[in-house]
Amino acid sequence: MVGGGPAGLACAAELAGRGIGCTIIERREALGGRAQELACKGSVHCRQCDVCRAHRLRDQVLASEAVTVLTGVELEQVERCSGRYRFALRRPTEAIDGGRCSRCGKCVEACPTGAMAKRGGRIRLDRGLCRSLQGLECERCVSVCPVGAIDLFGEEHLSVSGGAVVVATGAREFPPAADPRLGWGLVPGVISSMQLEAHLEGRSPIALGPKGKVAFVLCVGSRTSKAGTQMCSAVCCKYSLRQALALRERASALGITMFIMDWRGLDGEDALLRELEGSGIQVVRARPAEVVEEEGRPAVRYAGDGTVRCEAFDVVILSIGLIPALDDGTLTELGVPRDELGNLVDQGCGDRGLFLAGSCLGPRDIERCIEDGISAARDAIAYLEGGDG
Amino acid sequence: MGEPMRAAVFICRSHGANLMAYRGLMKHPLVGHSEALPSCCSQAGRDQIRLHLLGGKEQALLVLGCRASELGRYQEVAASAGVSPDRVAVVPYQQRTASAAELALARALDGREPVIPREARDERLLLLGEGHSFEAAAEQAAKEGLVTIALSPDGLDAPVHLLGGPGAFTLEAGEIIYRFGAALLAFDLQVEVTRETLGEGPSVVLLVGGEECRPALVRAVEGTLAEGRKAYIVSQESPFSGSSEGVYRALQARGATFLRAAEAEVSAEGVRVHDEHLGEAVLIEAGEVVTIASHRPMALDRVLGVFGLPPSRRPLGPAPGDSGVPGVFLCGSALSGHRDGSETQAARAAAVSLARELRSPVPRTPKARVDRERCSKCLTCLRLCPYGAPSLEHGEVVVSVERCQGCGLCVAMCPAMAIEMPPSDLRAEVRATRMGGMG
Ligand SMILES: Cc1cc2nc3c(=O)[nH]c(=O)nc-3n(C[C@H](O)[C@H](O)[C@H](O)COP(=O)(O)OP(=O)(O)OC[C@H]3O[C@@H](n4cnc5c(N)ncnc54)[C@H](O)[C@@H]3O)c2cc1C
Ligand code: SF4
Numbered sequence: 001m002v003g004g005g006p007a008g009l010a011c012a013a014e015l016a017g018r019g020i021g022c023t024i025i026e027r028r029e030a031l032g033g034r035a036q037e038l039a040c041k042g043s044v045h046c047r048q049c050d051v052c053r054a055h056r057l058r059d060q061v062l063a064s065e066a067v068t069v070l071t072g073v074e075l076e077q078v079e080r081c082s083g084r085y086r087f088a089l090r091r092p093t094e095a096i097d098g099g100r101c102s103r104c105g106k107c108v109e110a111c112p113t114g115a116m117a118k119r120g121g122r123i124r125l126d127r128g129l130c131r132s133l134q135g136l137e138c139e140r141c142v143s144v145c146p147v148g149a150i151d152l153f154g155e156e157h158l159s160v161s162g163g164a165v166v167v168a169t170g171a172r173e174f175p176p177a178a179d180p181r182l183g184w185g186l187v188p189g190v191i192s193s194m195q196l197e198a199h200l201e202g203r204s205p206i207a208l209g210p211k212g213k214v215a216f217v218l219c220v221g222s223r224t225s226k227a228g229t230q231m232c233s234a235v236c237c238k239y240s241l242r243q244a245l246a247l248r249e250r251a252s253a254l255g256i257t258m259f260i261m262d263w264r265g266l267d268g269e270d271a272l273l274r275e276l277e278g279s280g281i282q283v284v285r286a287r288p289a290e291v292v293e294e295e296g297r298p299a300v301r302y303a304g305d306g307t308v309r310c311e312a313f314d315v316v317i318l319s320i321g322l323i324p325a326l327d328d329g330t331l332t333e334l335g336v337p338r339d340e341l342g343n344l345v346d347q348g349c350g351d352r353g354l355f356l357a358g359s360c361l362g363p364r365d366i367e368r369c370i371e372d373g374i375s376a377a378r379d380a381i382a383y384l385e386g387g388d389g
Numbered sequence: 390m391g392e393p394m395r396a397a398v399f400i401c402r403s404h405g406a407n408l409m410a411y412r413g414l415m416k417h418p419l420v421g422h423s424e425a426l427p428s429c430c431s432q433a434g435r436d437q438i439r440l441h442l443l444g445g446k447e448q449a450l451l452v453l454g455c456r457a458s459e460l461g462r463y464q465e466v467a468a469s470a471g472v473s474p475d476r477v478a479v480v481p482y483q484q485r486t487a488s489a490a491e492l493a494l495a496r497a498l499d500g501r502e503p504v505i506p507r508e509a510r511d512e513r514l515l516l517l518g519e520g521h522s523f524e525a526a527a528e529q530a531a532k533e534g535l536v537t538i539a540l541s542p543d544g545l546d547a548p549v550h551l552l553g554g555p556g557a558f559t560l561e562a563g564e565i566i567y568r569f570g571a572a573l574l575a576f577d578l579q580v581e582v583t584r585e586t587l588g589e590g591p592s593v594v595l596l597v598g599g600e601e602c603r604p605a606l607v608r609a610v611e612g613t614l615a616e617g618r619k620a621y622i623v624s625q626e627s628p629f630s631g632s633s634e635g636v637y638r639a640l641q642a643r644g645a646t647f648l649r650a651a652e653a654e655v656s657a658e659g660v661r662v663h664d665e666h667l668g669e670a671v672l673i674e675a676g677e678v679v680t681i682a683s684h685r686p687m688a689l690d691r692v693l694g695v696f697g698l699p700p701s702r703r704p705l706g707p708a709p710g711d712s713g714v715p716g717v718f719l720c721g722s723a724l725s726g727h728r729d730g731s732e733t734q735a736a737r738a739a740a741v742s743l744a745r746e747l748r749s750p751v752p753r754t755p756k757a758r759v760d761r762e763r764c765s766k767c768l769t770c771l772r773l774c775p776y777g778a779p780s781l782e783h784g785e786v787v788v789s790v791e792r793c794q795g796c797g798l799c800v801a802m803c804p805a806m807a808i809e810m811p812p813s814d815l816r817a818e819v820r821a822t823r824m825g826g827m828g
Binding site: 048230269285339 | 456458481529532599600601626627628629630631632633634635638649665666668701703705707709722725726727728729731734735737738739741742745775
């Protein structure tokens with residue numbers, strides 16, 4: 001199983017439930033894919049955003065003995081011989097030697113980015129924040145550690161093999177900085193929908209003020225022929241609407257405007273649309289051209305009612321789409337074909353024991369990813385029982 | 390109601406930290422006996438457990454800190470000592486927390502849902518519905534080796550009654566009685582295309598429906614374009630999402646024009662459309678009007694009613710297709726949010742997960758719990774719960790383990806603050822994930 005997002009987890013849980021052992025190879029430090037960073041979008045009502053399903057699956061997988069989880073691994077090589085796949089992997093070892101560490105906290109003080117932090121009585125390294133691991137010069141923690149317990153670059157080599165491979169590598173978020181017109185990183189108050197997720201979850205609150213004005217700009221990085229993808233991302237209308245409703249519920253005096261092109265993928269979500277109608281959230285059909293700075297606040301320039309308007313907000317949220325991860329070495333090694341948009345396609349993959357699931361096949365929500373995962377598990381079982389290899 | 394049931398608890402000592410984690414649980418009022426075994430999953434350990442259970446003081450068995458895969462063996466041990474296998478739980482050593490053990494204890498002792506004895510469980514599936522999701526589900530169920538009773542809604546003309554619960558349903562339809570362990574309702578929206586020819590000229594396609602109409606729409610527009618005529622599509626929202634955006638663009642590039650309006654007036658002169666963007670109404674001198682509409686199958690609401698489901702019900706629980714009513718699953722574009730062609734895949738996934746549940750019904754973890762002391766029996770929770778989980782039994786409010794989805798609505802709204810949700814609640818899960826990197 002390559003990739004431990006909702007699709008990969010669902011597949012692993014299904015396989016494990018049927019007594020078939022599998023290994024999840026996950027590049028990141030923790031399982032769960034993007035769902036780790038997403039917030040539950042209900043508060044009084046459940047809005048069926050399905051984020052909790054991903055967490056439940058993760059718990060189920062971690063509690064299962066049939067599933068081996070390898071996180072933080074980097075692929076070195078894939079081989080296929082006599083019907084079996086063999087992956088050679090590299091994994092960084094624990095940066096801090098727990099046996100030697102005296103928990104003096106000197107490294108925590110020395111770390112300029114807060115990557116070293118005391119958590120649960122132990123000192124841990126957040127690899128994503130560490131400057132040395134990003135190739136910058138630092139290693140301050142190594143030099144201050146009195147007992148020499150820190151090795152930032154240790155590595156171990158692993159090898160995993162299996163009769164079938166499920167690819168569930170997901171899609172990437174569109175980097176909002178790639179569309180500079182919308183001002184992310186340039187205009188204060190412009191944030192991405194992922195940052196809003198962190199706010200909703202309470203991880204890094206954003207100052208919204210009780211009576212602030214907030215705008216959502218949809219289709220960022222999707223349905224465009226410039227930066228991003230031509231595809232519709234299929235998830236942003238859904239999650240943005242839920243985010244907006246969740247925001248409204250928490251701060252009822254907040255003024256919320258949504259700039260949409262169309263509502264997509266909301267068929268069958270009548271309850272949400274009804275909630276939207278009664279919520280006082282303003283919906284404007286326009287594709288904003290620009291977000292500019294106006295007296296320290298972001299202002300959205302768009303065409304509406306036959307004129308060009310410029311409206312200032314306190315916070316502008318860019319609802320970023322999902323784009324295919326084109327430069328993934330693993331997929332190149334496995335030789336999975338892609339369509340003209342960059343999504344993986346299942347052309348004869350099943351014949352060689354290769355199955356695909358989740359948003360690597362094209363943007364889709366968690367529910368569909370889970371269904372994909374389960375179907376891929378079934379196909380893989382049928383293939384393995386077919387006695388090939 | 391007599392003495393409450395109690396559980397016998399055995400803790401494996403081969404994992405040292407177990408004793409620490411479970412110290413508190415040993416004093417739990419529902420624990421009748423607790424004991425640490427040097428090694429629980431050996432023959433000697435199992436014999437000791439069996440010997441104790443034969444004493445007959447406890448009605449449930451909880452083994453803490455063992456391997457999850459040993460559950461089957463403990464169930465055998467329990468059965469041989471007269472304890473129902475449904476009242477056996479193992480908390481694996483990977484989940485070494487007191488709250489996991491407490492949940493397992495509550496689950497093993499839960500007497501609120503009728504527990505059907507193993508041998509009386511029915512593994513057959515009732516597949517009720519029509520359309521392509523129905524066929525996909527039937528095909529997958531056959532692959533899963535399920536014995537399927539396929540039924541079309543026409544077969545339910547006579548007065549129908551549903552009795553029993555998951556594992557042992559009985560459906561009486563007039564003279565005929567069906568018995569099954571789980572039901573899958575598979576209904577697709579029915580798409581209808583009507584054509585009206587007015588003369589020469591462009592074709593106007595009125596779309597009254599969502600993504601389920603997309604294939605019909607594409608066919609109609611492509612047909613028109615191939616004849617060299619112009620095509621106008623009138624709809625409120627465009628039915629293209631995800632990768633099908635490409636099709637939308639291609640149609641536009643070939644000369645199809647999309648107008649945004651919920652409806653249009655058709656008269657002898659042509660079709661008058663009030664597009665939101667154009668501002669004023671435009672008249673298209675149409676040669677042909679094609680209406681593509683979708684509607685719910687007629688029998689659907691009646692079928693849902695038989696299964697105790699409201700017409701608006703969509704799949705919700707953690708397993709694909711789970712309707713919220715135990716043992717009843719849903720699929721198809723009329724019953725789910727899947728309308729973009731993914732409904733057959735969803736139907737397959739529902740059949741797969743249903744097959745697993747049918748064969749090894751794992752009781753769900755209880756979520757909302759009512760504190761009887763505090764509860765003022767105002768029944769707010771009964772009215773509010775979207776899943777119909779709370780009910781009034783013997784004058785007390787109880788929450789069905791199977792139905793409760795842990796959405797937290799009742800916790801938030803209970804005026805007496807009498808409902809609590811154990812740590813498996815969503816937010817706690819989310820928090821746990823955030824903090825508990827994988828190390
Ligand atoms: C802001 C935002 C909000 C959203 N909100 C919702 C919502 O409320 N509800 C909803 O249903 N959906 C939501 N979505 C969509 C949701 O994130 C995706 O549908 C879902 O995460 C896709 O799951 P996946 O398993 O396909 O991929 P991912 O979640 O992307 O997981 C793929 C995993 O594979 C790993 N991986 C990739 N390549 C490799 C490799 N070569 N080797 C090893 N590992 C690899 C990645 O590290 C990752 O962990 C939201 C998306 C965004 C951007
Ligand atoms: S190398 Fe620098 S950034 Fe990384 S942990 Fe050490 S002090 Fe912190």
